[in-house]
Amino acid sequence: MPTSSGTGLAAMIRTWRNRLPPSAAALPVSHGRRALGLRREELADLAGVSVDYIVRLEQGRATTPSAAVVASLARALQLSTAERDHLYRLARLAPPANGTISDHLTPGVQRVLTRLGDIAVAVFAADWQLVWWNHGWAGLVGDPSASPARLRNFARDRFPLDDGPAHLARWPVTEADREATDAAVVCDLRRATGRYPQDERLAALVRELSANARFAELWATGGVAAHREDQKTINHPAVGPVTVDCDVLTDGDFDLKIVIMTALRGSEDETKLRLTALAGQPTNAPV
Numbered sequence: 630m631p632t633s634s635g636t637g638l639a640a641m642i643r644t645w646r647n648r649l650p651p652s653a654a655a656l657p658v659s660h661g662r663r664a665l666g667l668r669r670e671e672l673a674d675l676a677g678v679s680v681d682y683i684v685r686l687e688q689g690r691a692t693t694p695s696a697a698v699v700a701s702l703a704r705a706l707q708l709s710t711a712e713r714d715h716l717y718r719l720a721r722l723a724p725p726a727n728g729t730i731s732d733h734l735t736p737g738v739q740r741v742l743t744r745l746g747d748i749a750v751a752v753f754a755a756d757w758q759l760v761w762w763n764h765g766w767a768g769l770v771g772d773p774s775a776s777p778a779r780l781r782n783f784a785r786d787r788f789p790l791d792d793g794p795a796h797l798a799r800w801p802v803t804e805a806d807r808e809a810t811d812a813a814v815v816c817d818l819r820r821a822t823g824r825y826p827q828d829e830r831l832a833a834l835v836r837e838l839s840a841n842a843r844f845a846e847l848w849a850t851g852g853v854a855a856h857r858e859d860q861k862t863i864n865h866p867a868v869g870p871v872t873v874d875c876d877v878l879t880d881g882d883f884d885l886k887i888v889i890m891t892a893l894r895g896s897e898d899e900t901k902l903r904l905t906a907l908a909g910q911p912t913n914a915p916v
Contacts, residue, residue, distance in 0.1 A: 771799020
């Protein structure tokens, strides 16, 4: 039950939903729309949960959402860090501790992402866990939402432990220099262990990937660096091979990695890239 009128979990979710205009979430605004904020079904889609669950939360019939759901709601509602922590406490959960990897997208970062339009872009946490992607990204490499959230990790796809399919890219992807990319990802993970030495998810990932011989070999070199850029070719099933530049921008506060895929202006690859964006289904699917 809510702690008191207007201050409990149910009331705050309604309040935050009603204050967020659909344009801030890159959603179309239809003529004659009455709701100034997000509709329940829009919030459900952005957060990756059912509409029924949003209804139950707002009616106070669901009072203990999981940490994963709370994190998704915080991103979908574009909460500040203080508001995110308040949401965790209302859900009777401890907010993410300082010194651990953050999956949170601040309103400022979300505004930047929204203004990028159809450019293929995704956001990864410091351990290369996928946090957010847009329909341009889904159109270019395939929608990763079918994969379990825990497995949507770029490093895990780079250094698989079995012969199963990749969880982030649905189509074959090759790099201009695969060896350099492998080394850059491993060096970037080691850099993260220095910044987040107490993070259990990161430590578990490194232990798991150490069973991959190539990862173990690169890890043993002790390299420390950030992964900044790359060139990739995606063998897209609809438009054929698309070669793109992959640039990695880092948010200084939370070490989020904003990965942007672009093609040379005026090139055939740019035309193909635009066509893949049309094929992508709109999604802002947080983990």
